[in-house]
Amino acid sequence: MAAAMMAGSPAAAQRAHRAQHRPAHARNIILFLGDAGGLPTISAAGILAHDRPQALFLQSMPHLGLSDTSSSNRWVTDSAAGMTAIMTGRKTNNSMVSVVPDGSGGGVKPVKTLLEYAEAHGLSTGVVTNMPIWDATPAACFAHVASRKDKGDIFRQMLAPRFGNGVDILIGKGRADAEAAFAARQTSPEHAFAAAGYRFGNDPALVGQHGRVAVLRDADFSPVSTVEATVRQLDRNPKGYFLMVEWDMHTPNPLKGLRHAVEMDDLIRRISAVAGKDTLILFTADHSFGLRMSGGDRASPLARQVEAAAAQPGATVASNPVISVTDDHTGEEVIATASGPGAERLHGFFPNTRLFEIMMAAFGWTEDR
Ligand SMILES: [Zn+2]
Incomplete structure (x- = not known):
């Protein structure tokens, strides 16, 4: 009875219409990793930026878990290990990058990443980060090393892909690290990236001109214009x-870290459009x-209250009564939110490896076994 009434409503008709026209699989996936x-x-x-709860774009996304x-x-x-789980569907030990112990006592074996599946299927691929391009999170997309500190091998694997022709657009920090890593192999990043078919430089405006691009710099860059150009090219x-x-x-500085979160939210809003x-x-x-947010008065901007508390004699970041920070990773679940084809699979509590399965299913791919 209730179903029959709902089926007749304009909203239900609209939903049915949308369902018919929704693509079965995703053509593209953009993974935003905060x-x-x-x-x-x-x-x-969100409260810092908007002075009201749940005002972020990602808090409006239709599916979450x-x-x-x-x-x-x-x-x-x-x-x-966190990014390895998301990119490969396998949990591993801390400090391991897209490898798992092989059971031989200390040995490891590589696990194919979602980016490698994409390369093998002929898709274009990109990795953009405001961290060093060799750091664990970006590296888990394209490299396989037992220790995240193995910068030299991560740079080597960046240009020696196991599938397809490797990441098509690479943007991140760590220019000086790249100079050192390639110098140790008697070459330079300019030569090595050019030989691998990349336009190489430090200006994100290189993206979108033509072909494969690697932008390595030590300074920050504007996320919206850079990621928009990346999406257009891919x-x-x-x-x-x-x-x-x-x-x-x-960040040990709460206001700075929270501004990065708002910056990313603005980016997701823009790119979703x-x-x-x-x-x-x-x-x-x-x-x-x-x-932790442990205090705050709704009558005045939150940022001002954090700063006022921080200016008190003897104040520390860890004891700030409004927003306090202990500079450590913590173990509680994190939120995942999604929109687009395949997003409906995201619900409830799940292990981080499920995110890999959700992305594979969205593309309509099955795992090599
Ligand atoms: Zn992290």
Whole structure:
């Protein structure tokens, strides 16, 4: 009875119409990874920016769930094991990047990443981060190392892909690290990236001109224009694309970290508007972080109250009565939110490895076994 009444309503007709025209699979996936962007950070960032609750764009996304981030050997993960789970569907030990122990006592074996599946299927791929491009989160998309500190091997693997022709657009920090890593192999990043078919430089405006691009710099860049240009360029591939965008939200300084969260939210809002209905947009964090909102008066801006408390004699970041931070990863579930084809699979509590399965299913792919 209730169903019959609902079926006759204009809203139900509209839903049925949309369902008919919704693509079965995602053509593209954009994974937004808020590094250390746990729920306490997201929630406080939204209030800081808008002075009302739940005003962030990602708090309006239609599907959500809660992701367990524990690693194989620790309740509290690092970014390496956290991103490995999301990119490969396998939990591993902290500090391991897209490898798992092979059972031989100390040995490891690589696990194929979602980005590698995308390359193998002929899609275009991109990795954009405001962290060093060799850092654990971006590296887990394209490299396989037992220790996240193995910068030299991560740079080597960046240009020696196991599937397809490797990441098509690479944007991040760590220019000086790249100079050192390639110098150790008697070459330079300019030569090595050019030989691998990239336009190489430090200006994000290189993206969108033509072909494969690697932008490595040590300074910040504007996320919206850079990611928009990346999406436009990747979208030229008729088969679609996979793009991972990491924005770091770790910080001992709460206001700075929370502004990064708002910056990423603005980015997701903007990119969701331009990405097209055949794009699965997924936001999650690799782990949560020791930030707590313990006070605050609704009558005045929250940021001003945090700053006033911080200016009191003897104040510390950890004891701030409005927003306090202990500079540590924490073990509670993180939120994942999504829109687009396949987003409806995101619900309830689940292990972080489910995010890999959701992305594979959205593309309509099955795992190699
Ligand atoms: Zn992290």
